[in-house]
Amino acid sequence: MARIRVEYFAVLRERAGRASEQVDTAAATTGELFRELEARHGFPRLPSLKVAVNAEFADWNRRLVDGDCVVFIPPVAGG
Amino acid sequence: MARIRVEYFAVLRERAGRASEQVDTAAATTGELFRELEARHGFPRLPSLKVAVNAEFADWNRRLVDGDCVVFIPPVAGG
Amino acid sequence: MDGPGFSFSRSALDVPDLARALADPACGALVGFEGRVRDHNEGRHVERLEYEGYEELGLKEGARIIAEALERFDIAHARCVHRLGLLALGDIAVWVGVSAHHRGEAFAACRYIIDEVKDRVPIWKKEHYADGDSGWINCEVRSEAPPP
């Protein structure tokens, strides 16, 4: 089990009903963590969702370490 | 003979020592007129010199008519 | 030039002031891009919109884009500022400025920066429509193609 800080933005923040949370999880990777939280919060299907760990882009096989900060990044729309 | 108004700009104005003049000429075309004035004023050789008659671009075979206003256009350098 | 190459702002952008910071006696060309809030998208009337940013990562990614532009193009200075928060119609949402000796490089770098910022910087846009509805662009609402 790892304790992970998760931050939510935009549509995921609204669906989760919070901007961040501490999660105690058995998920080994960012991808597993997303599937766990997607089920819990009922996230919408998003094309080209990305993920960042500790404020750097990561991939979905990134192994989680206790204390990691994970952010799921919905399709961006700046400008 | 035609009476032509000629206006000079930039390097041609400086070489001619005037911004404009009335010329009574036997030149039949803009090209002939330029060769006449080039000899008189000692104009420098300019690449891609153009000519305008009555404030529209013209070509060097344009036939001159009494009262025409002719402007020789040295290479431009706006911006 | 002072300040970072990329930043966020929660207040209106002062474009003349931003442009002044790019001026350089050696530079003949300055190309600026302003992205403004439009009154419509996909045929729906937009009343206002809000931008949300993941600022920590956004600042890093924005700075990387500016550094890439300075490396790839023969330019002197480049800067991008993106608004966050609630914006009204006509407000400037993003500004990019590039100064260079020659205009070709300034145009190319400015275009590069705005394209990459829109593609890579974690910023989200929620549009509020005249009919009371609202939605996150690219998540709940399709953006117009090609993008503005």
Next chain:
Amino acid sequence: MDGPGFSFSRSALDVPDLARALADPACGALVGFEGRVRDHNEGRHVERLEYEGYEELGLKEGARIIAEALERFDIAHARCVHRLGLLALGDIAVWVGVSAHHRGEAFAACRYIIDEVKDRVPIWKKEHYADGDSGWINCEVRSEAPPP
């Protein structure tokens, strides 16, 4: 947008004011180009320069260029102003602004206008150098290649 698409000015350009005239609630993109007086050309130190224009033909040719841009590109408004007279280092010699729904067209049209203006509008530039010499660009003094 008020006023002609192309004009000459004998006083300093007010870029924010010019840009404001292009704003349009339907337009998401505004691309601006500023050409400024540089402190050097061909390795010589420039102190100031003067622009002379054949204004009657220049206004017509400038207006034709703006009309071509409006026809060739999907843009809303376009404007170009060129300074005449004596300019100091850093002064804006020419400004082009284009507003459009989408940025690709705004960039392309802005680039088209400045390229054509530099190529076709009868304007001449005389540079005054630190050593007291001076010369008409492209007539007595070679311009740097590629041009700024």
